[in-house]
C-alpha cells in the first residue's frame with residue numbers, strides 16, 4: 001500500500017499546488033477576465049487538497065518517515081522533523097484555511113476576496129513545509 005500511496009501523494013502535490021496558485025490568480029483577475037470562473041478553479045483546488053489530506057493522513061501512519069519515526073532523536077534532525085511533524089501539522093492547518101476560505105466565499109456574491117486571502121495564506125504555509133530535497137531531488 002505504501003508503494004502506491006507515496007507516489008500518488010508525491011505526484012498529486014504538483015496538481016494541488018498548481019490549482020491553489022491558479023485559484024489565487026483567478027481570484028485576483030475575477031473582476032475583469034474571469035468573472036465567476038474563479039469559483040470553479042477554487043473548487044477543484046479544494047478537492048485536490050482534500051484528496052492530499054486523505055492520502056497524507058494515511059501515509060503518516062504507514063510511512064517509515066511518519067508517526068512511527070517520532071522521537072527525541074527525530075526532532076534533532078531538521079529533515080526527519082519536517083516529515084514526522086512540521087509538514088503534516090502545517091499542511092493540515094493550511095488545508096483548514098483553504099477550506100474556510102472556500103466555504104466563506106460561497107456565501108458571498110463576490111467571494112473572490114475570501115479566496116484571495118485564505119488561499120494565499122494556505123499556499124504560503126504549504127510552500128514553507130514541502131520536503132523539496134526529496135521531492136525534486
Ligand code: HEM
Pocket residue numbers: 006009010012013014016017048049052053055056057059060063064065066083087088089091092126130131134135
Ligand atoms: C496540499 C497538501 C499537501 C501537499 C502539497 C503535500 C506534498 C508532499 C510532498 C511533495 C511530499 C514529498 C514526496 C516525495 O518526496 O516524493 C510529501 C510527503 C509526505 N507527506 Fe505530504 N503533502 C500535503 C499534505 C499532507 C498531509 C495533510 C499529511 C499528513 C497529515 C502529509 C503527510 C506526508 C508524509 C508522511 C510524507 C512522507 C512520505 C514518505 O516519504 O514516506 N502530507 N507531501
Ligand code: HEM
Pocket residue numbers: 043046047050051053054057099102103
Ligand atoms: C480526511 C478527509 C477529509 C476531511 C476531514 C474533509 C473535510 C471537509 C470539510 C470540513 C469541508 C467543508 C464543508 C463546508 O464548506 O462547510 C469539506 C468540503 C468538501 N470536501 Fe472534503 N474532506 C476530506 C476529504 C475529501 C475528499 C477525499 C474529497 C474528494 C474526493 C473531498 C471533497 C470535498 C468537496 C468537494 C467539498 C466542498 C463542497 C462545497 O462546499 O462545494 N473531501 N471537506
